[in-house]
Amino acid sequence: MRRVSLREANQKFSSCIAEVESGESLVLVRRGKPVARIVPYAEHEERDLKHEAAVHELEGFLKKGIDLGGVRVDRDELYSRGR
Structure with a gap:
């Protein structure tokens, strides 16, 4: 570069x-x-698609929640505990 x-x-x-x-x-x-x-435009466009896919995957993970030995914790729960 x-x-x-x-x-x-x-x-x-x-x-x-x-x-x-x-x-x-x-x-x-x-x-x-x-x-x-x-x-170059093609390089930038490819990165945007990869970023968009990663964000979509992360959103699904956050909606599903995290299994902590039988207790399910989702994003909203983590946020409310942080206050």
Whole structure:
């Protein structure tokens, strides 16, 4: 992942986009600190689908609850005990 200053990205935007189209990911930096990432669209889309599937799986797990030796504890129970 190549680091690119915001100034360089502004001045050479077309070449930055060409790099991303060829599969390269770029990290945009301001004064040496990362502020954004530009990634190829397909890579980003695949990550979103994996994230969405993981969130869906976690939601199901939380709705089902956790078996603690015969006592079932769900998300709402844990939340109310934490207060």
